[in-house]
Amino acid sequence: MSTTNTSGRRKTAVARIYLTAGSGNITVNGKDYKTYFPTLPLQYIVTQSTEVAGAAGNYDVNVNVNGGGVKGQAEAVRLAIAKALIELDATVKPALRAKGLVTRDDRMVERKKPGRRKARRRFQFSKR
Numbered sequence: 586m587s588t589t590n591t592s593g594r595r596k597t598a599v600a601r602i603y604l605t606a607g608s609g610n611i612t613v614n615g616k617d618y619k620t621y622f623p624t625l626p627l628q629y630i631v632t633q634s635t636e637v638a639g640a641a642g643n644y645d646v647n648v649n650v651n652g653g654g655v656k657g658q659a660e661a662v663r664l665a666i667a668k669a670l671i672e673l674d675a676t677v678k679p680a681l682r683a684k685g686l687v688t689r690d691d692r693m694v695e696r697k698k699p700g701r702r703k704a705r706r707r708f709q710f711s712k713r
Contacts, residue, residue, distance in 0.1 A: 589672045593665030595690055598653030600661035604669040607645030609635075613662065614650060622659055630659040634667040637684050638677040644670075664689060 588605045611631060613621040618631050635641045646666060650658045667686040671678045681687050695704035702708060 587673050589669045591665050591668040591672060593661045593668060595660040596653045596657040596693055598650060598657035598661040600648055600650040600658065600665045602665040602669055603647040605645050609642035611646045613648045622655065627655060627659045631662050634663050634670060634681065634686050637680055637686060638670045640670055
């Protein structure tokens with residue numbers, strides 16, 4: 586039985602997945618992914634890796650995800666599933682890479698700097 590554990594990250598969201606051979610059920614934090622991610626764009630993001638790899642309906646995915654917002658969490662799940670599929674079958678990697686599903690998006694929120702209101706926003710300048 587093929588099973589693999591991987592993780593994916595996006596911003597501050599971290600997704601740990603457990604992929605096993607099955608019928609295509611995706612469970613996120615104990616709920617069905619359609620309940621956890623109620624909008625269609627987020628559901629598409631979650632299932633995108635399996636559809637591109639041609640493995641839709643072949644694997645059951647159990648996901649633990651925390652941190653970040655819903656979109657960051659969905660993208661973290663997508664990356665984790667893509668990494669797990671590559672671990673099981675390396676021939677799907679070129680197709681996933683062509684769609685940009687293997688690359689970790691490392692953009693994070695820039696930290697607030699001292700002496701400023703936000704990361705880059707300065708206090709209002711007064712000439713007089």
